[in-house]
Amino acid sequence: MTQAIEASLESLQLRGAGAGAGAGAEAAVAAAGVGERGPEPAHDPELLAALALSAQEQAQRQRALDAEQRALDEALRLSLLDN
Secondary structure (H helix, E strand, O other): OHHHHHHHHHHHHHHHOOOOHHHHHHHHHHHHOOEOOEOOHHHOHHHHHHHHHHHHHHHHHHHHHHHHHHHHHHHHHHHHHHO
């Protein structure tokens, strides 16, 4: 990620020095080793770690939502039985 930021800054410097916008962007991409869609996740351990943590947090939130939904379903069922 640091390389991409540095390459982006370098691209801006190249543009400011008179290079065309296309040349600056191409230089930034080439310098960072990044494709159009960004770095490949398999090659970025920080990104993989962040994605793993995000997946764990999402699973935890989903379990909490499922438990809340079950409680609401049960409360509704009991409410309907009382009527």
